[in-house]
Amino acid sequence: MSSLAAIPPGFQPGISSPLYLTRRLLLDGFRRHADAIRGRVLDFGCGAKPYRAVFTCSEYIGVDYEGQGHSHKEEQIDFFYDGNSLPFDDAGFDAVFSSEVFEHVFNLPHMLLEINRVLKPGGKLLISCPFAICEHEQPNDFARYTSFAIRHLLEQARFKVLVQEKLGDAQTALWQMRITYWNLHVVEKLRHIPMVRTVARVGFNAVMNVLAKGSIALLPSRQDLYLNNLVLAEKQ
Secondary structure, X not given: OOOHHHOOHHHOOOOOOOOHHHHHHHHHHHHHOHXXXXXXXXXXXXXXXXXXXHOOOOEEEEEEEOOOOOXXXXXXXXXXEOOOOOOOOOOOEEEEEEEOOHHHOOOHHHHHHHXXXXXXXXXXXXXXXXXXXXXXXXXXXXXXXXXXXXXXHHHHOOEEEEEEEEEOOHHHHHHHHHHHHHHHHOHHHHOOOHHHHHHHHHHHHHHHHHHHHHHHHHOOOOXXXXXXXXXXXXXX
C-alpha cells in the first residue's frame, strides 16, 4: 500500500497550489493502478522519482535524458540515456512507469520500442502525458497527444492497451489554464514585492481551485478537452 507521507508535497499539493487540480488527478490515477506495477520497475524520465512511494516493488530504477530545458540538480537519477537507446538488457524489467515525460521525447515511436524491448513478456507499462498544458521545459517540448494518438503509438510499439483514461474534463482544463496563466504572467510581475506576491498567489490559487471544484460539480462534464492521458498497457 502506498505511503502518501513519502510523496513530495509538490506532487500531492494543497488547495493553494497552482497545480492542485492536475497533480491530484495524476496521483489518484497512479494509486488506482499501482498494483500492476510490481517487481523490478523502471521509471522512464524519472527526475526526482516523486511517485516512487506509490508502488510496491522489489527494485526501482530511474533513467532520464540530460538535455536542455530541465535541470537535474539534486534529482535521483540512476542512469542517463543518450536519446536513442536505453542502457539495459532485453526483458530486464517487470514494469515501466512514466509520468508527464512523453511530450518531451522527440522520437517517441522509437523510444516506445526501446521500452518494449527492456520489458519482460507480459510486463506492464503505466504512463501519463498531458493533453491541455502550456509549453514548458523549453525547448524540449515537442508534442501533445490525443487519446487516439497515444493508443495508436502504443499499439504500433507492440503494446496492448488494458486501461485508458482521460483525467479531468473541459471545465477542469479551462480552470487549470486560467490558474496557470495567473501564476506565470501576473504573479511573476510582483516578484520584486515578495509579501504581496505570496499573498496574491496563495489567495488567488485557493479561491480559484475552490471555484473550479464547484464549477466542475455543477456544469456538464465533457471530455473532448481534458488535462491528461493515463494508460495502463501490457507488452504483447
